Amino acid sequence: MSSSSLPLHPLTSYGWDDAWADEFTRFDSEGLLPGRVIRVDRGQCDVVTADGVLRADTAFVTPNDPLRVVCTGDWVAVEPAGNPRYVRAYLPRRTAFVRSTSSKRSEGQILAANIDYVVVAVSLAVELDLGRVERFLALAWESGAQPVVVLTKADLVPEPATLGHLTQDVEQTAPGVPVLPVSAASGEGLDVLGAVLSGGTTVLLGQSGAGKSTLANALLGEDVMEVRAARDVDGKGRHTTTTRNLLALPGGGVLIDTPGLRGVGLWDAGTGVGQVFAEIEALAADCRFHDCAHVAEPGCAVLAAFESGSLPERRLESYRKLIRENQRIVAKTDARLRAEIRKDWKRKGAEGRAAMEAKRGRW
Ligand code: GDP
Ligand code: ZN
Numbered sequence: 001m002s003s004s005s006l007p008l009h010p011l012t013s014y015g016w017d018d019a020w021a022d023e024f025t026r027f028d029s030e031g032l033l034p035g036r037v038i039r040v041d042r043g044q045c046d047v048v049t050a051d052g053v054l055r056a057d058t059a060f061v062t063p064n065d066p067l068r069v070v071c072t073g074d075w076v077a078v079e080p081a082g083n084p085r086y087v088r089a090y091l092p093r094r095t096a097f098v099r100s101t102s103s104k105r106s107e108g109q110i111l112a113a114n115i116d117y118v119v120v121a122v123s124l125a126v127e128l129d130l131g132r133v134e135r136f137l138a139l140a141w142e143s144g145a146q147p148v149v150v151l152t153k154a155d156l157v158p159e160p161a162t163l164g165h166l167t168q169d170v171e172q173t174a175p176g177v178p179v180l181p182v183s184a185a186s187g188e189g190l191d192v193l194g195a196v197l198s199g200g201t202t203v204l205l206g207q208s209g210a211g212k213s214t215l216a217n218a219l220l221g222e223d224v225m226e227v228r229a230a231r232d233v234d235g236k237g238r239h240t241t242t243t244r245n246l247l248a249l250p251g252g253g254v255l256i257d258t259p260g261l262r263g264v265g266l267w268d269a270g271t272g273v274g275q276v277f278a279e280i281e282a283l284a285a286d287c288r289f290h291d292c293a294h295v296a297e298p299g300c301a302v303l304a305a306f307e308s309g310s311l312p313e314r315r316l317e318s319y320r321k322l323i324r325e326n327q328r329i330v331a332k333t334d335a336r337l338r339a340e341i342r343k344d345w346k347r348k349g350a351e352g353r354a355a356m357e358a359k360r361g362r363w
Contacts, residue, residue, distance in 0.1 A: 010050040013248040023091045032077040038246040047078050057084040072245045073113035095144035111260045115145045116200025121210040125153045130173045131318045134276050141275040147177045152211035154181040154188050175278040184218040198252030221250050277319045
């Protein structure tokens with residue numbers, strides 16, 4: 001997000017903007033530093049501040065509620081000194097990316113905070129699985145961020161007409177989502193993707209082998225592994241080796257890549273499912289019954305569209321499957337926790353959305 005204040009704040013490249021600055025003013029009198037969490041690890045976290053990367057204790061920001069634990073991407077108020085030095089609070093999240101922990105426990109786990117784009121990497125090297133794309137998109141929408149589909153390894157589809165058809169297929173599956181073919185090998189599409197992502201914070205999702213690491217390296221302009229071993233100077237001038245899960249992109253924007261983001265599952269993507277299947281939700285508004293399940297109900301507008309041939313069977317099946325799966329997961333999940341984190345998004349969401357809408361004009 002761009003900032004109108006000059007000169008640029010040293011944290012601008014990490015996503016600091018006027019709205020964060022406003023939020024932070026309540027800590028000014030306490031002498032705390034603003035910073036962004038680049039990594040969390042067992043009671044400690046690394047925070048990038050105007051004074052460099054500081055290691056801090058997370059005892060104050062580790063409540064029992066797993067969705068309220070400080071995480072990578074959070075903006076925090078950190079003590080400038082102290083042994084240990086503490087993170088005292090984090091600013092209300094604009095968005096949050098959450099996964100289910102395991103099938104036995106019902107709590108979600110927060111993987112990344114304050115993300116603007118969820119890039120779903122889909123490999124063109126294998127047959128398109130639109131159902132899988134839909135699942136990832138449901139998860140992406142649920143986070144509150146803008147999904148973007150990136151069709152990777154476009155160099156393996158040399159025929160422009162074929163590439164055009166594949167892109168169209170995905171576009172039809174993904175209303176409201178930009179679909180962009182790219183190739184890390186040839187460089188195709190990387191400049192456009194880089195320009196889009198320069199406007200905010202991004203996480204990369206997708207199957208193993210989809211090309212996420214290669215894409216991350218291409219966007220970073222160097223090997224992530226190398227970047228991760230980079231040495232940082234803390235406030236006292238001591239050098240500490242830091243594993244960063246949050247990296248500033250050279251062309252602007254921020255990339256978050258945590259181990260947990262690899263292999264996420266579907267977790268209460270209720271709202272998300274509706275957005276992935278926007279055309280079905282629109283049809284459903286005309287069903288006779290408010291709670292129509294679109295299976296055998298009289299006056300069902302969804303079934304009518306299917307029978308007339310305007311709604312493809314694959315799409316309807318995929319929708320039903322996702323709804324069923326989602327209901328099972330929701331039944332295990334504490335609704336209160338979910339309501340809590342949505343409250344923050346609602347409050348902060350409006351301005352973020354407005355910025356996103358403006359950006360969407362680019363496509
Ligand atoms: P990840 O598991 O999603 O992180 O996928 P990787 O980045 O490890 O890539 C998986 C495989 O795809 C590797 O063998 C890469 O070399 C290959 N790959 C990645 N990007 C491209 C590309 O743009 N073109 C081609 N032809 N292969 C690619
Ligand atoms: Zn219906």
